[in-house]
Amino acid sequence: MINAVLHIPPFRVRLRSPLAEVWRHVDLFYPGADSDAVDIFVDFDVEISHGDGIRRLWRRQARFLLDGAEPFFPLPAEQAAPMFEWGLNWCVAQRPLGYLVLHAAVVERDGAALMLPGFPGAGKSTLCAALTLIDRWRLFSDELAILDPADGLLLPHPRPICVKNDSIDLVAAFPGSCVGPVYQDTRKGTIAHLACAPQARERAAERARVAWIVFPRFVAGGPLQVERISRVEAFAWISEQSFNKERMGEAGFKGLCDVLDTAECFELSYGSTADALEGIERICSP
Numbered sequence: 001m002i003n004a005v006l007h008i009p010p011f012r013v014r015l016r017s018p019l020a021e022v023w024r025h026v027d028l029f030y031p032g033a034d035s036d037a038v039d040i041f042v043d044f045d046v047e048i049s050h051g052d053g054i055r056r057l058w059r060r061q062a063r064f065l066l067d068g069a070e071p072f073f074p075l076p077a078e079q080a081a082p083m084f085e086w087g088l089n090w091c092v093a094q095r096p097l098g099y100l101v102l103h104a105a106v107v108e109r110d111g112a113a114l115m116l117p118g119f120p121g122a123g124k125s126t127l128c129a130a131l132t133l134i135d136r137w138r139l140f141s142d143e144l145a146i147l148d149p150a151d152g153l154l155l156p157h158p159r160p161i162c163v164k165n166d167s168i169d170l171v172a173a174f175p176g177s178c179v180g181p182v183y184q185d186t187r188k189g190t191i192a193h194l195a196c197a198p199q200a201r202e203r204a205a206e207r208a209r210v211a212w213i214v215f216p217r218f219v220a221g222g223p224l225q226v227e228r229i230s231r232v233e234a235f236a237w238i239s240e241q242s243f244n245k246e247r248m249g250e251a252g253f254k255g256l257c258d259v260l261d262t263a264e265c266f267e268l269s270y271g272s273t274a275d276a277l278e279g280i281e282r283i284c285s286p
Contacts, residue, residue: 005042006030009204010146010155011097012041013088017048017080019062025081028180029160029195044091048080066091075186082183082191085162092144092157093243099155100147100252103241106140106154107131112211113154114284115145115263117241123218123276126167129194130273131280133174139200140208149248149255153207158200160193168192170273210263212283213238222271226279234265 002023006013008030017023044066051061051074060077063070064087071090075083093101104117105128114137118124124142131137140154142161147154160180163171171194172179178195213234235256244252266283270276 104145107137113208224275
């Protein structure tokens with residue numbers, strides 16, 4: 001079984017797995033994994049293993065284990081790499097480690113962060129990919145906004161962007177895109193992963209303050225609509241996207257309030273990627 005430590009800011013992950021699919025994913029999306037640093041402190045100790053018994057040979061399965069415990073059911077072995085990504089999302093969301101974790105994409109430009117909370121189907125991952133590849137925003141995360149209540153800043157968490165279904169071909173056509181294998185029949189449909197730009201990893205120590213909170217909503221063929229919303233309404237919506245605000249208690253509540261005190265809040269409805277980029281430019285232009 002191969003053992004390596006991945007530095008995925010702001011965390012360190014020990015990963016063990018005998019599955020070649022997992023290490024192909026790591027080689028493509030997490031360059032620099034250290035197979036010698038096995039004795040250092042890690043935040044998450046993860047194993048992606050074979051299924052038990054006959055499942056090692058027939059209808060092969062992959063299991064996700066955190067600190068030796070199995071938090072969810074196995075998946076088909078060919079989905080071992082997506083399972084690592086989904087499992088790591090679960091780890092970050094379930095173990096607060098002093099941070100408030102929200103379900104939102106985050107990108108940064110000129111020291112100001114744009115947060116894109118979104119319900120499933122809102123198009124935030126595709127929009128996040130377009131912003132980083134076409135408009136040259138810096139990727140923090142397409143899935144998890146990690147806020148340090150101590151200073152009110154967001155922490156970068158650069159990982160591959162998960163794109164789904166029809167968005168895969170769209171994103172693959174963006175200039176400079178690097179899209180990995182396509183996985184069929186997953187719990188999220190057909191998915192693939194887009195590599196984040198090297199600068200996202202190189203500048204992962206640079207935090208940013210939220211300047212804009214934009215709730216995207218994709219409506220196929222619909223018109224572009226940008227509407228400013230109140231901070232009260234934004235708080236209600238974004239609270240629904242919080243993984244651990246209740247567990248964080250007063251610190252989490254105050255941290256979210258502090259973010260909303262200084263951020264401008266909008267709802268963005270769009271029918272195409274080009275419209276979405278135009279709407280973001282309207283919102284974020286000086």
